[in-house]
Amino acid sequence: MSAETTTDKARPGQPRRPSAERLRRVRWYQQPRWRRLGTMLLTAVIVANVTGAQGVRNDLFAALEDNFTSPGMGIWIAVFLAIWAIREFLHERTSALVTWAKEGTAGPAGKASDLWRADRRIRWAALAAGVGFLILLPQMVQTYWQQVLVDQIGIYILLAIGLNVVIGWAGMLDLGFIAFFAIGAYSAAYWTGGLPAKPPIELNNFLVIPLAVATCLIAGVLLGAPTLRLRGDYLAIVTLGFHEIVYLMARNWTGFTGGTRGTPDGVDDFSLDLGFLSYEWGLDPVPYYYLQLVFAALIIFFFLRLEHSRVGRSWTAIREDEVAAAATGVDTVRFKLLAFAIGASTSGVAGVVYASKQGFINSEMFLVLMSVLVLSYVIFGGMGSIPGVMAGAAVLVWLPEQLRDSVDPADRYMYLGAVLVVMMIYRPQGLLPSRRRQRELRLAEAGVAGSGLGGSVPGASGEAAPTAVPGVEKP
Template identity: 65%
Template sequence: MSLGVTARKAPSAARLRERAWYQQPRWKRLVALVVTALLLAQVTGEQGTRGDLFSAIEANFTGGAVWGWLGLALVIWLVREFGHEVIGRYTARVRQEAGRPAGRAADLAPAGGFSPAAAPVWLPALVVRAARLCSDVVRGQRLYRWGSMAALLGLLIVLPLLVSTFWQQVMVDQIGMFVLVAIGLNVVVGWAGMLDLGFIAFFAIGAYSAAFWTGGLPVEPPVELNNFLVIPLAVLTCLVAGVLLGAPTLRLRGDYLAIVTLGFHEIVYLTAKNWTEFTGGSRGAPQLDRFSVDLGFWSYQWELDPRPYYWLQLAFVVVVLLLFVRLEHSRVGRAWTAIREDEVAAASTGVDTVRFKLLAFAIGASTSGIAGVIYASKLGFINPEMFVLLLSVLALSYVVFGGMGSLPGVLLGTAVLVWLPEFLRDTVDPQDRYMYLGGLLVVMMIYRPQGLLPSRRRQRELRMAEEGSGAADALGAQPGGAQR
């Protein structure tokens, strides 16, 4: 009797575990893309008037633009969901052909010979194998590795000489500034796994430190300093501010930590806006000193030309990257990785989580101090409205888009996402530029949540989380296994 009851219950239990077609991740992604397309069609279409708001909605949803957006979303979905399998099988064959040993040039020949019928397989495999051989040579010879980095640095040095003044301003005022901020934010978010939504507050602290020590605020400093001498003081101030922020948040994670950091930004923003006697309030700090060098026999003054500021930013970015690369692979960097992956397990194995979380906040905030000083000196004017919450959200988006925990990814993600709205300047209404940015982020998070150039460790964590074979941090995918 009991066996019969068990037999009758088994099919019903199996049916409960089955998912309906509309519950499959593939169709959920389609719904997300369709909603994104409809939203973009509305926000990039006609603008309504106060007297008739619904006329614009009707026009945008019945015109040809909405079908263009829906068609683009459908193409992305079809290529990614169905074409991905075909491409995956093809790339698997290429990898199999390219996976043979390539220790010498003679090994580059395909196993089945140079058959014209198999050219779609052996030709890309030949390119991959040649690239592997060159990569092995570069990795084996330090001279080649440093030579390629030197060539890239040389290209970046001459880059402002090859572009217009407008793009020089973009590289200094936006890309260079956000790169320094994003590198520091990557320490907190990418390496230590702590979600920070108020990171631009440290940037504001660095800028106001420059204004204070150069005599640009209503209060007189103990001694007026050159901007170069202000940088260490601004970094120290941001370090202290990072510790003050980190101390009350040691037991918080995820959303709770994000809310506290959001509150920290609002405290800094409102203090700068309302403390008129110290910060100048909404009027800000005008006529700030610019960078200058006076060695007696030679002097130089930074003026309106953006190129000297670009080279100055590039020098600081290179120095910071060299330091942070060493830091990532040090004992401190490994401790941050352990905290990000599982803070409880890290503490149980002897990692001082309190100390290393405070270090993450402090060291991450230090680069914002450098960026704030350069930004204040370049513009010659600051006020609280330059440090709104949107900048914190953008900085976090750049880190996530490029790849959390990956320094090359952070640099690439920041450059791409800052470049895109400016590239659309002449063709897209100013109110709609960031809508395209938002659509790109939605598609990116659906199909490549690890970012453009993710770190290998981060890729492995996300893959294990999707397979349900490992835990993920508060910023990544949750265990459970997503099936197509």
């Protein structure tokens, strides 16, 4: 008698146990193909309801009835069914077509890349063209988009550059980064005399910037000091708690910050008086745009120099493997504190510019949602890449504003979330990732040990790099 037959038989008074073969059997609805079909149909129904009629408070099911009986439901289901069918039954043909297209463009793309690296004049010409475009950009858009460029895109780019130091370079998850932004804004309001608590001397906004940066540096050290032994989720929770402490202090310490009533005397605008030259920034957003452009250029210049310095290489070693970095002589305590402090410094600049441009701040302007948004922009653009995080912030800030005329305000972040989900599935390295990040993901997909996503990157610190890996190109 076989072992399987013996297992199938139940003892007297006990229920019959299923055999191992029956337990391993996969039902048709459990197969990946049909599970993907169910997911696509469910997504189609959700998208049809999101883009269809909006519900009203008096009749919650009227919108559902309209959406399920409208032609839009059938259209969305047909679209997602077509995507599923192409993926399931034409996958080999589409993969071959994509491979053929890549092979056809590999030669010209490789020559262009070699020419870009070899000829410095081409790089300088491209940089000059980019700078010229940024200078002329406010003149090419309407006043509304000028406001968006200054109040949202410019501010978020400054914040994303600073957060990229903490997350992209040092590998520490920070969910409370907007707390430093709030500290910078309140520093501007305090030293210009806008808060209920008056300073010993009122300063010009340009003179406030070094003080705001120094305050944010100290706050970064105060946050980093008790969190040096924490990593991952635990570090994220501590930074989130730091944000809540700063937010509640700004809200409840009404004698100093004004609480939810904000700055009773307002915040002064930027002004410049050199005797022979006098200028004051007013309500026009264009001068603030150029001011942000100058600040961003200076920060990017210093951060690019910092990335390839000894400090930047130490951050990379800590991000890849903190234990190995400490074993090779990297002072992890010092460099983690530096990451928190230097990353927070850009928030001081952004806070001063934001408070001066708005002329009014209160505690409700610095909610934790802003920290989540900045983190999303950094990941979407490409962690560790300054051009990437700038592009990510610009694209994801532009998208909800572009949808303002066609999508209900309550639904705009649904589209933003959908874009993030698709991006993380098909391009997890981001829009413009760094070379190191691209290489790590390629090695991880190929199953190479020590790809840098959980250990050191082979060849990054002198160790032998892996030999030919099928399907993986050299960076």
